Amino acid sequence: MSKLHVNLVSDTATQPTPAMLEAMFSAPVGDDVFRQDPTVNELEAFAAQLMGMESALFCPSGTMTNQLAIKVHTRPLDEVICEEKSHIYQYEGGVYSLISNVSLNTLHGERGKLLPGQISAAVKPEYDWLPRTRLVVLENTCNKGGGSIYTLAEAETLVKEARQHGLGVHLDGARLFNALAETGESPADWGKLFDTVSICLSKGLGAPVGSLLLGPETEIREARRYRKVLGGGMRQAGYLAAAGLYALRHHRDRLRKDNERARKLAEVVSRQPYVASAEKTESNICIFHLQDRSAETYLRQLSEHGIQATPFGQKTVRFTTHLGVDDRQIDYVIECLPKLAGRNQ
Numbered sequence: 001m002s003k004l005h006v007n008l009v010s011d012t013a014t015q016p017t018p019a020m021l022e023a024m025f026s027a028p029v030g031d032d033v034f035r036q037d038p039t040v041n042e043l044e045a046f047a048a049q050l051m052g053m054e055s056a057l058f059c060p061s062g063t064m065t066n067q068l069a070i071k072v073h074t075r076p077l078d079e080v081i082c083e084e085k086s087h088i089y090q091y092e093g094g095v096y097s098l099i100s101n102v103s104l105n106t107l108h109g110e111r112g113k114l115l116p117g118q119i120s121a122a123v124k125p126e127y128d129w130l131p132r133t134r135l136v137v138l139e140n141t142c143n144k145g146g147g148s149i150y151t152l153a154e155a156e157t158l159v160k161e162a163r164q165h166g167l168g169v170h171l172d173g174a175r176l177f178n179a180l181a182e183t184g185e186s187p188a189d190w191g192k193l194f195d196t197v198s199i200c201l202s203k204g205l206g207a208p209v210g211s212l213l214l215g216p217e218t219e220i221r222e223a224r225r226y227r228k229v230l231g232g233g234m235r236q237a238g239y240l241a242a243a244g245l246y247a248l249r250h251h252r253d254r255l256r257k258d259n260e261r262a263r264k265l266a267e268v269v270s271r272q273p274y275v276a277s278a279e280k281t282e283s284n285i286c287i288f289h290l291q292d293r294s295a296e297t298y299l300r301q302l303s304e305h306g307i308q309a310t311p312f313g314q315k316t317v318r319f320t321t322h323l324g325v326d327d328r329q330i331d332y333v334i335e336c337l338p339k340l341a342g343r344n345q
């Protein structure tokens with residue numbers, strides 16, 4: 001096969017499809033800060049209905065939706081429980097300390113997932129010298145956990161545990177629809193379970209920009225105030241919302257394809273002599289650990305074949321499948337991988 005360009009860096013690397021661009025071009029828009037953008041309003045209403053939740057807020061990024069959730073659930077000096085691989089801990093610059101003045105209590109679970117009993121054991125008693133435990137954040141799928149999936153039953157157990165201690169529950173569902181494409185569970189069942197949910201439109205769903213925070217009207221109204229003061233009030237945002245609306249309507253089902261392709265890759269990856277081990281691949285992320293060379297060296301070798309991926313540690317690499325990667329490209333990568341054996345520098 002002749003050389004192809006394959007971008008496995010991230011599912012944020014997608015380009016809008018012609019139909020999505022068409023939807024963006026023809027979107028009616030207005031000033032969303034005055035709540036006068038019909039397309040933003042339509043997106044928020046559609047997403048709220050889909051998730052079986054009262055209200056939604058369109059934001060520039062998933063970092064913002066997660067941080068707004070933390071802000072509306074906590075007061076300064078509170079503590080948030082999450083698994084140590086969580087995006088809010090690993091990849092949001094520690095900004096919970098700046099915006100919400102809270103600390104995180106990071107627990108060591110399994111592939112980014114909390115286990116039953118862990119929340120109860122971590123909740124702090126009420127003493128003046130201890131932070132006050134207030135919120136639990138779960139992540140589905142968990143990126144750093146290798147795209148691991150919580151089933152609804154697993155999440156229900158954890159949420160019940162959190163509620164027994166009077167804690168709020170937020171779902172970082174940046175890739176929730178990758179999980180649901182696998183399990184067939186209903187978005188509304190997930191929406192009903194949590195106080196607030198974040199959804200990324202700009203990952204596998206393929207929109208160029210945007211995330212949604214969903215939750216009860218009171219919390220979302222409060223989050224809208226903070227979105228504005230943090231500089232996230234966007235004016236004619238309907239052009240972007242149109243892409244998100246298109247993605248939610250037309251790109252949810254195809255995520256199963258991304259998941260399948262990642263699993264196909266993972267199977268071949270795990271058989272390479274230079275791979276020490278590969279994480280279990282359940283969705284569109286394949287994380288593996290190299291035996292004989294650094295991630296930097298391996299990524300350079302891959303790039304000679306036109307393949308781009310992400311370093312995920314000194315000897316760890318992540319492949320992510322998405323809308324911009326088709327079967328032909330996957331077959332090409334599979335053909336290239338064995339060629340890198342024995343090239344440990």
Ligand SMILES: *Cc1c(COP(=O)(O)O)cnc(C)c1O
Nearest residue numbers: 061062063064087139143172174
């Ligand atoms: C991408 C991602 C986010 C949000 O990231 P932004 O780049 O700020 O949109 C949040 N959580 C998870 C698990 C993610 O993968």
